[in-house]
Amino acid sequence: ETGVTQSPTHLIKTRGQQVTLRCSSQSGHNTVSWYQQALGQGPQFIFQYYREEENGRGNFPPRFSGLQFPNYSSELNVNALELDDSALYLCASSPVGASAGTQYFGPGTRLTVL
Protein backbone atom coordinates (compact mmCIF):
# COMPACT_ATOMS: atom_id res chain seq x y z
CA GLU A 1 0.00 0.00 0.00
CA THR A 2 1.64 3.22 -1.16
CA GLY A 3 -0.56 5.76 0.61
CA VAL A 4 -2.05 8.97 -0.73
CA THR A 5 0.27 10.84 -3.05
CA GLN A 6 0.07 14.41 -4.32
CA SER A 7 1.82 16.30 -7.07
CA PRO A 8 3.52 18.62 -7.42
CA THR A 9 5.16 19.16 -4.05
CA HIS A 10 5.59 22.89 -4.54
CA LEU A 11 4.20 25.31 -7.07
CA ILE A 12 4.64 29.02 -7.71
CA LYS A 13 2.07 30.92 -9.76
CA THR A 14 1.18 34.53 -10.37
CA ARG A 15 -2.10 36.23 -9.66
CA GLY A 16 -4.75 35.52 -12.29
CA GLN A 17 -3.25 32.24 -13.44
CA GLN A 18 -4.87 28.84 -13.21
CA VAL A 19 -3.50 25.79 -11.40
CA THR A 20 -4.21 22.05 -11.28
CA LEU A 21 -3.20 19.95 -8.32
CA ARG A 22 -3.27 16.17 -8.43
CA CYS A 23 -3.95 13.44 -5.92
CA SER A 24 -3.75 9.69 -6.10
CA SER A 25 -5.78 7.87 -3.47
CA GLN A 26 -4.93 4.65 -1.75
CA SER A 27 -6.20 1.43 -3.28
CA GLY A 28 -9.71 0.63 -2.04
CA HIS A 29 -10.56 4.25 -1.20
CA ASN A 30 -13.55 5.64 -3.07
CA THR A 31 -13.94 9.02 -1.39
CA VAL A 32 -11.53 11.91 -1.73
CA SER A 33 -11.62 15.26 0.06
CA TRP A 34 -9.61 18.40 -0.50
CA TYR A 35 -8.55 20.87 2.18
CA GLN A 36 -6.81 24.22 2.20
CA GLN A 37 -4.44 24.92 5.06
CA ALA A 38 -3.27 28.49 5.46
CA LEU A 39 -0.20 29.20 7.57
CA GLY A 40 -0.92 28.76 11.27
CA GLN A 41 -4.42 27.43 10.71
CA GLY A 42 -6.08 24.06 10.64
CA PRO A 43 -7.14 22.51 7.34
CA GLN A 44 -10.34 23.92 5.83
CA PHE A 45 -12.71 21.68 3.86
CA ILE A 46 -12.99 22.62 0.17
CA PHE A 47 -15.03 19.75 -1.28
CA GLN A 48 -15.41 16.00 -1.40
CA TYR A 49 -15.88 13.55 -4.25
CA TYR A 50 -17.55 10.16 -4.04
CA ARG A 51 -17.79 7.88 -7.04
CA GLU A 52 -16.76 10.72 -9.36
CA GLU A 53 -19.45 13.14 -8.16
CA GLU A 54 -19.13 16.13 -5.87
CA ASN A 55 -20.51 15.13 -2.50
CA GLY A 56 -20.37 18.30 -0.46
CA ARG A 57 -18.64 21.63 -0.65
CA GLY A 58 -17.24 24.04 1.87
CA ASN A 59 -17.27 27.81 1.78
CA PHE A 60 -15.12 28.24 -1.32
CA PRO A 61 -16.00 30.14 -4.52
CA PRO A 62 -16.80 28.37 -7.80
CA ARG A 63 -13.33 29.08 -9.17
CA PHE A 64 -12.30 26.12 -7.00
CA SER A 65 -13.38 23.01 -8.86
CA GLY A 66 -12.49 19.37 -8.87
CA LEU A 67 -12.65 16.06 -10.60
CA GLN A 68 -12.46 12.45 -9.51
CA PHE A 69 -11.53 9.77 -12.01
CA PRO A 70 -12.59 6.10 -12.23
CA ASN A 71 -9.29 5.03 -10.73
CA TYR A 72 -10.09 7.31 -7.74
CA SER A 73 -7.36 9.79 -8.56
CA SER A 74 -8.48 13.38 -8.25
CA GLU A 75 -7.70 16.93 -9.35
CA LEU A 76 -8.23 20.29 -7.73
CA ASN A 77 -8.41 23.20 -10.15
CA VAL A 78 -8.23 26.83 -9.12
CA ASN A 79 -8.92 29.59 -11.65
CA ALA A 80 -8.06 33.26 -11.44
CA LEU A 81 -5.60 32.78 -8.63
CA GLU A 82 -5.53 35.34 -5.84
CA LEU A 83 -2.78 36.08 -3.35
CA ASP A 84 -4.90 34.58 -0.55
CA ASP A 85 -4.92 31.24 -2.34
CA SER A 86 -1.34 30.74 -1.17
CA ALA A 87 -1.58 27.76 1.15
CA LEU A 88 -0.90 24.07 1.60
CA TYR A 89 -3.49 21.99 -0.24
CA LEU A 90 -4.20 18.60 1.24
CA CYS A 91 -5.90 15.66 -0.34
CA ALA A 92 -7.42 12.94 1.85
CA SER A 93 -9.09 9.67 0.99
CA SER A 94 -11.42 7.38 2.89
CA PRO A 95 -11.73 3.63 2.46
CA VAL A 96 -14.98 1.93 1.60
CA GLY A 97 -17.01 1.24 4.73
CA ALA A 98 -14.96 3.41 7.05
CA SER A 99 -16.30 6.25 9.10
CA ALA A 100 -16.53 9.27 6.83
CA GLY A 101 -14.29 11.22 9.13
CA THR A 102 -11.52 8.63 9.03
CA GLN A 103 -9.34 10.08 6.33
CA TYR A 104 -5.84 9.37 5.09
CA PHE A 105 -3.94 12.47 4.11
CA GLY A 106 -1.39 13.10 1.44
CA PRO A 107 1.74 15.17 2.04
CA GLY A 108 0.20 18.24 0.45
CA THR A 109 1.06 20.68 -2.32
CA ARG A 110 2.46 24.04 -1.26
CA LEU A 111 1.04 26.72 -3.57
CA THR A 112 2.53 30.20 -3.59
CA VAL A 113 0.75 32.93 -5.52
CA LEU A 114 2.83 36.02 -6.30
Place this chain on the structure above:
Amino acid sequence: AQRVTQPEKLLSVFKGAPVELKCNYSYSGSPELFWYVQYSRQRLQLLLRHISRESIKGFTADLNKGETSFHLKKPFAQEEDSAMYYCALSGRRRGSTLGRLYFGRGTQLTVWP
Protein backbone atom coordinates in the same frame (compact mmCIF):
# COMPACT_ATOMS: atom_id res chain seq x y z
CA ALA B 1 -22.69 26.33 12.62
CA GLN B 2 -19.92 23.93 13.48
CA ARG B 3 -16.80 25.10 15.19
CA VAL B 4 -13.80 23.48 16.81
CA THR B 5 -11.78 25.49 19.30
CA GLN B 6 -8.33 24.62 20.54
CA PRO B 7 -7.50 27.39 23.00
CA GLU B 8 -3.79 26.66 23.29
CA LYS B 9 -1.60 27.31 20.30
CA LEU B 10 1.50 26.10 22.15
CA LEU B 11 1.87 23.67 25.05
CA SER B 12 5.11 22.60 26.71
CA VAL B 13 5.61 19.91 29.33
CA PHE B 14 8.52 17.92 30.66
CA LYS B 15 8.97 14.24 29.94
CA GLY B 16 6.95 12.12 32.35
CA ALA B 17 4.47 14.88 33.16
CA PRO B 18 0.78 14.56 32.37
CA VAL B 19 -0.48 16.38 29.34
CA GLU B 20 -3.93 17.56 28.35
CA LEU B 21 -4.73 19.21 25.03
CA LYS B 22 -8.03 21.00 25.13
CA CYS B 23 -10.71 20.89 22.49
CA ASN B 24 -14.19 22.36 22.58
CA TYR B 25 -16.74 22.15 19.82
CA SER B 26 -20.09 23.48 18.77
CA TYR B 27 -22.33 21.49 16.48
CA SER B 28 -26.08 21.22 16.08
CA GLY B 29 -26.42 17.48 16.05
CA SER B 30 -24.43 14.43 17.01
CA PRO B 31 -20.87 14.79 15.78
CA GLU B 32 -18.06 12.35 15.51
CA LEU B 33 -14.87 13.69 17.09
CA PHE B 34 -11.28 12.96 16.12
CA TRP B 35 -7.74 13.83 17.04
CA TYR B 36 -5.27 14.07 14.19
CA VAL B 37 -1.52 14.45 14.70
CA GLN B 38 1.30 15.72 12.53
CA TYR B 39 4.84 14.82 13.54
CA SER B 40 7.73 16.85 12.18
CA ARG B 41 8.15 16.36 8.42
CA GLN B 42 5.33 13.81 8.31
CA ARG B 43 1.82 13.97 6.99
CA LEU B 44 -1.32 14.50 8.99
CA GLN B 45 -2.56 11.21 10.42
CA LEU B 46 -5.44 10.00 12.51
CA LEU B 47 -4.59 9.47 16.16
CA LEU B 48 -7.93 8.42 17.58
CA ARG B 49 -11.72 8.62 17.22
CA HIS B 50 -14.16 9.05 20.06
CA ILE B 51 -16.34 6.23 18.77
CA SER B 52 -13.51 3.73 19.11
CA ARG B 53 -12.96 4.53 22.79
CA GLU B 54 -9.40 3.33 22.36
CA SER B 55 -6.03 4.34 23.69
CA ILE B 56 -3.40 5.06 21.06
CA LYS B 57 0.22 5.64 22.05
CA GLY B 58 -1.04 6.13 25.59
CA PHE B 59 -3.44 8.92 24.58
CA THR B 60 -7.13 8.86 25.42
CA ALA B 61 -9.94 11.30 24.77
CA ASP B 62 -13.42 11.30 26.21
CA LEU B 63 -16.34 13.02 24.60
CA ASN B 64 -18.18 15.19 27.12
CA LYS B 65 -21.44 16.19 25.48
CA GLY B 66 -22.49 18.35 28.42
CA GLU B 67 -19.37 20.49 28.18
CA THR B 68 -19.02 19.93 24.41
CA SER B 69 -15.40 18.99 24.91
CA PHE B 70 -13.07 16.31 23.63
CA HIS B 71 -9.81 16.83 25.47
CA LEU B 72 -6.81 14.66 24.67
CA LYS B 73 -4.91 13.28 27.63
CA LYS B 74 -1.81 11.28 28.38
CA PRO B 75 -0.62 10.54 31.91
CA PHE B 76 3.10 10.48 31.14
CA ALA B 77 4.33 12.48 28.15
CA GLN B 78 7.26 11.25 26.08
CA GLU B 79 9.65 13.26 23.91
CA GLU B 80 8.34 11.49 20.81
CA ASP B 81 4.90 12.94 21.52
CA SER B 82 6.14 16.35 20.39
CA ALA B 83 3.98 17.22 17.40
CA MET B 84 1.10 19.36 16.17
CA TYR B 85 -2.27 18.05 17.33
CA TYR B 86 -5.54 18.90 15.62
CA CYS B 87 -8.98 18.27 16.98
CA ALA B 88 -11.63 17.72 14.31
CA LEU B 89 -15.29 16.91 14.00
CA SER B 90 -17.45 15.37 11.34
CA GLY B 91 -21.20 15.15 11.06
CA ARG B 92 -22.91 11.79 11.09
CA ARG B 93 -26.02 12.66 9.14
CA ARG B 94 -25.74 12.03 5.38
CA GLY B 95 -26.33 15.09 3.24
CA SER B 96 -25.12 17.57 5.82
CA THR B 97 -21.61 17.57 7.18
CA LEU B 98 -21.05 13.84 6.76
CA GLY B 99 -17.53 13.23 5.58
CA ARG B 100 -16.38 16.80 6.10
CA LEU B 101 -13.76 17.30 8.73
CA TYR B 102 -13.82 20.61 10.57
CA PHE B 103 -10.48 21.25 12.22
CA GLY B 104 -9.34 23.42 15.06
CA ARG B 105 -6.27 25.57 14.53
CA GLY B 106 -4.03 23.02 16.26
CA THR B 107 -1.87 22.85 19.38
CA GLN B 108 1.89 22.46 19.07
CA LEU B 109 2.99 20.14 21.88
CA THR B 110 6.64 20.18 22.93
CA VAL B 111 7.87 17.61 25.43
CA TRP B 112 11.19 18.59 26.98
CA PRO B 113 13.68 15.94 28.17
